[in-house]
Amino acid sequence: MAQTKRKKAGIGMLAALLLATTLAGCSKDNNKPSASGSASPNASASGNTSPAASEANKPDISKKVTLNWYLLGDAHKDTEKVVAEWNKMLEQDLNTTVKLNFTSWTDWQTKYNLLLTSGEKIDMIFASSWADYYKFAKKGAFMDLKDLLPTYAPETWNTVPKQDWDDVSVGESIFAVPSTFPEYTPDGIVYREDWRQQLNLPEITDLNSIEAYLDGVKKAKPKVIPINGKAWNEQFYLFLSNFDFKQIGGDSGLIVAKSYDTPRDIVAYPFTQEFEDWVKRMKTWAQKGFWSSNTLSDQQEAGDGIKTGNGAVYWRNPAGAGGFINDLKKSNPDIQLGYFPFTRFHNYATPNLSINNGMAIPKSAANPERSLMVLDKLRNDPKYFNLMTYGIAGLHYDDLGDGKHIVVPAKGQDPKVVTKYDIASWGWRYEPNMRSEEGGWDGLDKLNEEFKAESKPNIFAPVLMDYQEVKTQVTAVNQVFQQYGQPLMMGLVSDPEKALATYREKLKKAGIDELLAYVQKQTNAYLDEKGIQ
Amino acid sequence: MRRLVAELVHNRVMFLMIAPTLIFFSVFAYLPMVGIYYAFTNFSFEGGLFGSEFIGWQNFRFLVESGSLWSLTKNTVLYNLAFILLGNLLQLVCAIFLAEIPGKLFKKTTQSVMFLPYFISFVLVGAFVFNLFNSENGVINTLLQQLGLPGYDFYMHTSPWKYIIVFFSIWKGLGYGTIIYLAAIMSIGDEYYEAAKIDGANIFQRIRSITIPMLVPTFVLLILLSLGGILKGQFDLFYQIIGNNGMLFESTDIIDTYVYRSLAVNFDIGMGTAAGLYQSFFGLALVLTVNYIIRKTREDYALF
Amino acid sequence: MKTERSTQVFNVAGYLILTLISLLCLLPFLLIISGSFTAETEILADGFKLIPNDFTLLAYKAVFSEPGQILKAYQVTILITLCGTLVGLFLTSMTGYVLSRKDFLYRNQLSFFIYFTTLFSGGLIPWYILIVRYLDLKDSYLSLVLPALVGAWNIILMKNFIKSIPESIVESAKIDGAGDFTIYRKLILPLSTPGLATIGLFMALAYWNDWFSANLFITSGDKYPLQFLLYKILASAAVLKTNIAGNLSADMKPPAETLKMAAAVVVTGPIIFLYPFVQRFFVKGLTIGAIKG
Structure with missing residues (x-):
């Protein structure tokens, strides 16, 4: 249910705001089921640009075609230039040109849905678990690529780990080419390290130390609201991570597995003792003023509170935290920030599902074969990859040649004129070709080391659920959650015990038991299939 | 049939004049109405609109079984009645003042200023509301504090929100609606007023016996037009002011926000269409009934 | 006195x-x-x-980061608003006139035919399919003008305005041998200026404020109307504030809050001057004599 507000289109920029939470929130759920998968993109394939297929059975490209591609988000102001460059290369190599379209972030879910539903002629589109990949795939929106891949995208076919292909498989079919870029995006919080030291508060290691930190800050600085803004995510993910409650599938709502080690022990968390203790504790947090009584209506990010010196905690994943910390270094150099990933509650991390980002071909495509050939080039040929991902060399970036870093913008370019080339290129990510920008937050690499060392396969994200048979219950339960669950969890009700009783009763009435049975059934089926006990 | 042909021949010019509009509505409004069928299917991409499985009334279940359909319907209708009646009355009053008082510059400025809220997006309206009513640095609570009065936590109480929502809805539409009445007043022939003046009627009498009766048809028309949408809430208004704050739903939840939240978890085109269909039928029934009554009493006021 | x-x-x-x-x-x-x-x-x-x-001035700098694009967007918006309003007003007033004629037998049925479209709609998807697949208007200016050309509300309002013109005028013109279209052009149009001004203003505002159709149909940046361009800037600013900012970092982070307000000012600025222009048509007592004489 955490993702509830996040899946459908809102109006205008609101949708974008929602999107933000979607991306952020969902990435965490979609973890790759195998650690072995994350290590496997083998370096040997990286520089190899010649197609694996021999000259003889090379696909016929005598007919010139123009492809129609769609990406999420917006174009960069130089995208036209970059695409022109790309088309020159494509025309020469594959006798093809591509018209690259963008959905823009404005109301993108509506548009994405329309593009697929209306049957427009689209040859390639971004696809992702957080953009309902599984739902669209299951309902038949995408083309099955299984038979096309070995012929038309041989290199991709060989370099994507088998585990990742399994991730995107629905039944016997493969409906997308997943990106190959193992990533960890667990939840966590950014906090004021300088205040913690200055006030002599304990190092943050667990829930009690977080409480002590919040309390210490509030007592010493009464004007500060520690979680200043919408505090829901901070509180909710703390709850899940603290008890190691695991959400299941894309939108698992109130139904969780009780811990990683007992994947078949599935409950509706509002009915647990843990939840009862939690809401009582949150009532005291709210009373102490860790967040304001307006928090459910506040549109401000808690990070804005930190920026203005009125806040102390902000929910971020490590990459988001990096961006935020970098930003603040520039705007508020006097503020010292720390980061605590929630993985440390139980000392394990799970990588994202490979289809966290990917590319798919809609059923309506006119030239799926050629489109796959372009994708194959784009992923694997560094010339193509760099151009479309980082822009024009010598203008948008300089390659440092260490196989790891680039400088943005290129030497001699005015950073005010030449901005970083940053379209939503995530769908064709291929780790050996990925470069990071020099001078980023150094904490990120360290964290990634930490996560890799304690990595466990994610067994919850790939559970397929479309809720078709319980769709009435899903919506009813979600209503109850928003009306009764959220205020209760934020400690905003006057009597938690009474409110909890009401909440449980309303959930029962809304059909939470049927929902639980459905999730249990789907999870069991998945675990049986994978042979997990 | 013969009547139709005769009419077509007789009024052929008028039919020609109206034809482009009729074609427009046939293409842009009536053709897409085949989509209403979505409400009865379990949509799949393979099947498309007509190939998807027919499931009867199943998509309507989420509305009925939630048990809140009645209270949602009631909320929506009451809010809309308040918007329609209060809004129209205030617009009427403003239009009459604007038409009658002297001071050209004042009138022109006032009219323009009254139109400003129309341009303020609901996102910004939402931001204003939060800035006015929040308990930390909200304008109202800061004022109360300065006056030495205890603060009031608006976001912990449901009761003030009805009034806040109605206020902002009327505020935003005031300039727009006033113009309609103003234009209607401007179309009243001057000779009526001259005659009344000669008879010695004062301004209140003139307004009561000329302006208001002449505006009644417009008033009735605007009310009738709005009644059709009585179950369609102003989604943006509610969503930007209340958002996902469950604390306030009790008195502020309307069908549109409810459906939005329902489908936010698990978007389903069938269920979305089903909810819209319910709203449409309710509006249709209401308009037909009221129009029928009006037609029986004052035929020329009726919508059709 | x-x-x-x-x-x-x-x-x-x-x-x-x-x-x-x-x-x-x-x-x-x-x-x-x-x-x-x-x-x-x-x-x-x-x-x-x-x-x-x-x-x-940071918010305005963000809005005008590419002045050429904003100017172009103003052009597009003005063009669409002008064309849409002129053609729309013509059709609306003509329809309103015909429906107001008591001797037009099917006026009630046809009024209902038009009003019905405000009650029922097939929803977004069929409408989108119609415009993109069957009319092939994707990425065309027509997609911004055509779907909103006439609206039931405006037609019915227009009919109401025209109804207040005394029937005797039409009658006497008919006796003089004027055709229906001539009556509309020579008598009805001049006599209903306040109504025309009102409906015209509404149409212009609707076209001016419309960002949604551009969001659905326009894919080339140089065809973006103003409102959509601003929505896009706002949406990107909002995205940059979020967790994926780690993926999508831009060198200049636009100020999201104040940007909303600068956008409101930029959009409202020009159209607000339309209003005094419209006010000129709200002159009381445009009497029949004025026309005949």
């Missing part, structure tokens, strides 16, 4: 009430203008203020 006592009372009440209402309408807009010049952090910390402590 001495003003009557009752008129004085009326005028005082009118001035008071209208002034009060104007203040309520003006104040928020002033806050928006001042907000658009305020530093982002100040808004975040203290909320809205009438006079900013920290004056800045």
Whole structure:
């Protein structure tokens, strides 16, 4: 249910705001089921640009075609230039040109849905678990690529780990080419390290130390609201991570597995003792003023509170935290920030599902074969990859040649004129070709080391659920959650015990038991299939 | 049939004049109405609109079984009645003042200023509301504090929100609606007023016996037009002011926000269409009934 | 001539009430203008203020980061607004006139045919399919003009305005041998200027404010109308504030809050001047004599 507000289109920029939470929130759920998968993109394939297929059975490209591609988000102001460059290369190599379209972030879910539903002629589109990949795939929106891949995208076919292909498989079919870029995006919080030291508060290691930190800050600085803004995510993910409650599938709502080690022990968390203790504790947090009584209506990010010196905690994943910390270094150099990933509650991390980002071909495509050939080039040929991902060399970036870093913008370019080339290129990510920008937050690499060392396969994200048979219950339960669950969890009700009783009763009435049975059934089926006990 | 042909021949010019509009509505409004069928299917991409499985009334279940359909319907209708009646009355009053008082510059400025809220997006309206009513640095609570009065936590109480929502809805539409009445007043022939003046009627009498009766048809028309949408809430208004704050739903939840939240978890085109269909039928029934009554009493006021 | 006592009372009440209402309408807009010049952090910390402590042009710099694009967008919007309003107004008034004629037998049925479209709709998807697949209007200016050309509300309002023109005028013109179209052009149009001005204003505003159709149908950047361009800037600013900012980092982070306000100012600015222009048509007592003479 955490993702509830996040899946459908809102109006205008609101949708974008929602999107933000979607991306952020969902990435965490979609973890790759195998650690072995994350290590496997083998370096040997990286520089190899010649197609694996021999000259003889090379696909016929005598007919010139123009492809129609769609990406999420917006174009960069130089995208036209970059695409022109790309088309020159494509025309020469594959006798093809591509018209690259963008959905823009404005109301993108509506548009994405329309593009697929209306049957427009689209040859390639971004696809992702957080953009309902599984739902669209299951309902038949995408083309099955299984038979096309070995012929038309041989290199991709060989370099994507088998585990990742399994991730995107629905039944016997493969409906997308997943990106190959193992990533960890667990939840966590950014906090004021300088205040913690200055006030002599304990190092943050667990829930009690977080409480002590919040309390210490509030007592010493009464004007500060520690979680200043919408505090829901901070509180909710703390709850899940603290008890190691695991959400299941894309939108698992109130139904969780009780811990990683007992994947078949599935409950509706509002009915647990843990939840009862939690809401009582949150009532005291709210009373102490860790967040304001307006928090459910506040549109401000808690990070804005930190920026203005009125806040102390902000929910971020490590990459988001990096961006935020970098930003603040520039705007508020006097503020010292720390980061605590929630993985440390139980000392394990799970990588994202490979289809966290990917590319798919809609059923309506006119030239799926050629489109796959372009994708194959784009992923694997560094010339193509760099151009479309980082822009024009010598203008948008300089390659440092260490196989790891680039400088943005290129030497001699005015950073005010030449901005970083940053379209939503995530769908064709291929780790050996990925470069990071020099001078980023150094904490990120360290964290990634930490996560890799304690990595466990994610067994919850790939559970397929479309809720078709319980769709009435899903919506009813979600209503109850928003009306009764959220205020209760934020400690905003006057009597938690009474409110909890009401909440449980309303959930029962809304059909939470049927929902639980459905999730249990789907999870069991998945675990049986994978042979997990 | 013969009547139709005769009419077509007789009024052929008028039919020609109206034809482009009729074609427009046939293409842009009536053709897409085949989509209403979505409400009865379990949509799949393979099947498309007509190939998807027919499931009867199943998509309507989420509305009925939630048990809140009645209270949602009631909320929506009451809010809309308040918007329609209060809004129209205030617009009427403003239009009459604007038409009658002297001071050209004042009138022109006032009219323009009254139109400003129309341009303020609901996102910004939402931001204003939060800035006015929040308990930390909200304008109202800061004022109360300065006056030495205890603060009031608006976001912990449901009761003030009805009034806040109605206020902002009327505020935003005031300039727009006033113009309609103003234009209607401007179309009243001057000779009526001259005659009344000669008879010695004062301004209140003139307004009561000329302006208001002449505006009644417009008033009735605007009310009738709005009644059709009585179950369609102003989604943006509610969503930007209340958002996902469950604390306030009790008195502020309307069908549109409810459906939005329902489908936010698990978007389903069938269920979305089903909810819209319910709203449409309710509006249709209401308009037909009221129009029928009006037609029986004052035929020329009726919508059709 | 001495003003009557009752008129004085009326005028005082009118001035008071209208002034009060104007203040309520003006104040928020002033806050928006001042907000658009305020530093982002100040808004975040203290909320809205009438006079900013920290004056800045940053939000406008973000809006006008590519002045060429904004100018082009203004052009597109003005073009669409003009074309849509002119053609739409013509069709709307013509339809309104025909439906107001008592001797037009099917006026009630056809009024219902038109009104019905405000009640029922097939929803977004079939409408989108119609425009993109069957009419093939994707990425065409027509997709911004055509679907909103006439609306049931405006037609019915127009019919109501025209109904207030005395029937005797039409009758006598008919006796003089004028055709239906001539009556519409020579008599009805000039006599219904306040109505035309009102409906025209509504149409112009609708076209001016429409960002949704551009969002659905327009894919080339040089065809973006103003409202959509601004929505896009706002949406990107909002995305940059979120967790994926790690993926999508831009060198310049636009100030998201004040940007909203600057956008409101940029959009409202020009159209607000349309209003005084429309007001010129609200002249009382355009009598029949004026036309005939």
